[in-house]
Amino acid sequence: MSMRSVLRDSVPTTAARTTSATAADGPASRRPAIGIDVEDLDIYYGDVHAVRGITLAIQAQSVTSIIGPSGCGKSTFLRSLNRMHEVAPGARVEGTVRVDGRDLYAPGVDPVLVRREIGMVFQRPNPFPTMSIKDNVLAGVRLNGTRLKKDEADTIAERSLRGANLWDEVKDRLNRPGAGLSGGQQQRLCIARAIAVEPQVLLMDEPCSALDPISTSAIEDLIGQLKDEYTIVIVTHNMQQAARVSDETAFFNLAGVGEPGQLIESGPTTKIFSNPDNPSTEAYITGRFG
Amino acid sequence: MSTTAPPAPKRDDAPAQLRSWHHPQLPRRSGLAALVIAVVLTSALHAGIGLALVPAILAGWAVVVIGLPVLSYAVEGRRKAFDRLITVIVSSAFALAMIPLVSILWTVLKNGLPVLTPEFFSYSMRNVVGEGGGIYHAIWGTVLITAATAVMSVPLGLLTAIYLVEYGGDGRLAKTIRFLVDVMTGIPSIVAGLFAYALFVVFFGPGVRMGIAGAVALTVLMTPVVVRSSEEMLQLVPNELREAAYALGVPRWRTIVKVVLPTAMAGLVTGITLAVARVIGETAPLLITVGITDSTNFNLFDGRMATLPVFTYSSIMSPGVPPEPSIARAWGAALVLMLIVMVLNLVARLVTYFFSPKDKR
Numbered sequence: 141m142s143m144r145s146v147l148r149d150s151v152p153t154t155a156a157r158t159t160s161a162t163a164a165d166g167p168a169s170r171r172p173a174i175g176i177d178v179e180d181l182d183i184y185y186g187d188v189h190a191v192r193g194i195t196l197a198i199q200a201q202s203v204t205s206i207i208g209p210s211g212c213g214k215s216t217f218l219r220s221l222n223r224m225h226e227v228a229p230g231a232r233v234e235g236t237v238r239v240d241g242r243d244l245y246a247p248g249v250d251p252v253l254v255r256r257e258i259g260m261v262f263q264r265p266n267p268f269p270t271m272s273i274k275d276n277v278l279a280g281v282r283l284n285g286t287r288l289k290k291d292e293a294d295t296i297a298e299r300s301l302r303g304a305n306l307w308d309e310v311k312d313r314l315n316r317p318g319a320g321l322s323g324g325q326q327q328r329l330c331i332a333r334a335i336a337v338e339p340q341v342l343l344m345d346e347p348c349s350a351l352d353p354i355s356t357s358a359i360e361d362l363i364g365q366l367k368d369e370y371t372i373v374i375v376t377h378n379m380q381q382a383a384r385v386s387d388e389t390a391f392f393n394l395a396g397v398g399e400p401g402q403l404i405e406s407g408p409t410t411k412i413f414s415n416p417d418n419p420s421t422e423a424y425i426t427g428r429f430g
Numbered sequence: 431m432s433t434t435a436p437p438a439p440k441r442d443d444a445p446a447q448l449r450s451w452h453h454p455q456l457p458r459r460s461g462l463a464a465l466v467i468a469v470v471l472t473s474a475l476h477a478g479i480g481l482a483l484v485p486a487i488l489a490g491w492a493v494v495v496i497g498l499p500v501l502s503y504a505v506e507g508r509r510k511a512f513d514r515l516i517t518v519i520v521s522s523a524f525a526l527a528m529i530p531l532v533s534i535l536w537t538v539l540k541n542g543l544p545v546l547t548p549e550f551f552s553y554s555m556r557n558v559v560g561e562g563g564g565i566y567h568a569i570w571g572t573v574l575i576t577a578a579t580a581v582m583s584v585p586l587g588l589l590t591a592i593y594l595v596e597y598g599g600d601g602r603l604a605k606t607i608r609f610l611v612d613v614m615t616g617i618p619s620i621v622a623g624l625f626a627y628a629l630f631v632v633f634f635g636p637g638v639r640m641g642i643a644g645a646v647a648l649t650v651l652m653t654p655v656v657v658r659s660s661e662e663m664l665q666l667v668p669n670e671l672r673e674a675a676y677a678l679g680v681p682r683w684r685t686i687v688k689v690v691l692p693t694a695m696a697g698l699v700t701g702i703t704l705a706v707a708r709v710i711g712e713t714a715p716l717l718i719t720v721g722i723t724d725s726t727n728f729n730l731f732d733g734r735m736a737t738l739p740v741f742t743y744s745s746i747m748s749p750g751v752p753p754e755p756s757i758a759r760a761w762g763a764a765l766v767l768m769l770i771v772m773v774l775n776l777v778a779r780l781v782t783y784f785f786s787p788k789d790k791r
């Protein structure tokens with residue numbers, strides 16, 4: 141199937157990786173911009189209809205934040221964007237998601253190849269406990285079967301850790317266990333791990349919810365830098381954070397108790413936060429409910 | 431406000447109404463003292479007035495189990511008294527459980543240690559009548575057959591466990607396998623022996639004896655244990671780690687091999703070691719399938735082999751004349767078997783220590 145080959149072709153080879161390692165230092169990146177078009181997406185867990193009728197265009201090389209009350213399907217929606225949703229038993233999706241024009245759910249699309257291009261950072265830091273800091277960063281590259289020479293490995297590890305604002309803190313203990321870092325450092329380690337495979341899109345599910353203000357601001361700065369290269373979608377419960385980091389904002393809400401979550405409104409962050417069209421958006425943002 | 435809540439105390443007299451946190455207590459070492467009293471009483475009854483040992487111990491125990499709580503009730507109150515009563519009962523149960531363990535260890539050590547000479551480890555029983563001889567052949571038989579068992583049942587069990595945890599989920603096939611594994615766990619070892627014997631008779635005719643048949647019988651016993659313990663260990667691996675790997679675009683089988691198995695390694699190795707320890711002392715199935723011999727046989731595929739448990743059994747059952755040297759050798763073999771199991775457990779501990787996920791260091 142052609143979709144599949146397109147996806148496969150754009151997985152960066154080792155050679156591409158090494159060249160972009162140097163190219164990434166410049167401000168202008170030659171990476172293709174990838175936008176995501178979601179059309180009429182319904183997401184289910186077995187019989188549970190979790191999310192209904194989402195239509196949303198996610199801009200390339202920008203930060204889109206998803207806000208909404210607990211249980212409205214933000215994580216579920218995010219996970220459907222790199223086919224992590226189907227990891228849950230009985231989970232399925234209806235509707236279309238196009239990443240740069242390629243249908244994510246077309247038959248024959250290999251989720252493994254999709255996930256190499258669309259990375260994810262989870263709410264709770266989850267470094268691999270058996271691996272050192274350096275091995276954690278290189279995990280994505282190594283586990284995908286690429287054999288790295290020592291200097292290649294060092295380059296990728298340093299670039300990714302610098303990218304995640306963690307290098308200075310860990311450069312002297314790269315071979316110590318990753319689980320020995322603080323929570324905020326672990327989360328940045330997970331970000332480094334995600335960007336080490338050079339995805340085009342980075343999905344972040346409440347990446348700062350377990351972090352102190354300093355680590356949070358480190359990660360927010362990082363998001364600001366990363367958006368030059370990556371398309372970023374971030375779920376957050378922190379309104380200020382959404383206002384600070386994102387260009388676009390999408391507000392999700394539940395239609396009612398036991399009803400699936402829906403997209404209420406989306407648009408430029410400045411507009412959503414200053415004069416939203418929908419009264420419930422305003423109510424949520426100003427903290428009058430949810 | 432103060433009118434709706436009349437008993438609200440004024441702030442400045444609150445300290446006067448605080449309840450005391452102090453309560454009379456028995457002296458700190460009263461539990462130990464009770465134990466000493468029990469021992470003294472027991473010895474006095476036993477040695478002093480010649481009461482039999484068991485009634486003497488019971489009497490000493492009764493004094494503690496009744497006396498300490500009653501005393502505590504008088505001084506410390508109901509809750510502490512109940513606490514002491516339960517403490518005494520739990521400790522007694524522990525002591526009771528230790529008796530057979532210590533007594534087995536003691537008996538085997540006492541009878542087995544004098545036999546353990548270099549000769550005992552380096553000679554077989556070939557052409558030995560009466561004194562002398564050793565268990566060289568039986569040690570090798572046990573090691574070879576157990577190794578063959580492990581080689582067969584570890585991959586089988588581990589792969590089954592991986593299927594159950596990583597692929598099977600709650601599907602019908604997985605449920606059926608779990609049920610069958612449970613049934614297999616309950617198979618009496620003699621039945622496993624008969625099964626292996628019958629299987630080999632089909633190929634080699636009646637009267638067949640060979641090491642590999644014993645290994646097959648032990649595999650039937652060991653595999654379900656490996657499946658069960660490995661399944662539990664794999665289930666302990668947090669799902670977040672699998673998701674982290676998937677999100678990096680790692681295929682499932684690589685996630686299993688490179689993330690799940692290493693994370694669970696310590697537990698898997700411990701479980702497998704315990705499973706080996708479980709089958710290494712099996713006697714009945716080996717008696718049927720492998721038999722016993724006096725000489726060393728390194729070939730699993732040809733003829734009888736000696737093993738430590740069967741050697742022990744036959745040395746006791748047909749000691750010859752005079753019987754003493756043979757019975758002594760049986761104790762020696764039993765001790766060696768126990769030592770092997772202990773070493774295995776020790777190895778499992780070490781592996782757990784070195785392989786377990788390294789966090790804060």
Ligand SMILES: Nc1ncnc2c1ncn2[C@@H]1O[C@H](COP(=O)(O)OP(=O)(O)OP(=O)(O)O)[C@@H](O)[C@H]1O
Nearest residue numbers: 185188190208209210211212213214215216217228
């Ligand atoms: N594995 C699952 N199986 C069944 N239902 C699920 C599962 N995961 C989530 N759900 C349901 O889907 C709905 C959306 O859940 P989701 O986790 O996406 O919410 P969320 O918006 O991320 O909430 P939060 O802000 O609390 O993280 C909820 O009603 C939840 O109960």
Ligand SMILES: [Mg+2]
Nearest residue numbers: 214215216345
């Ligand atoms: Mg969530």
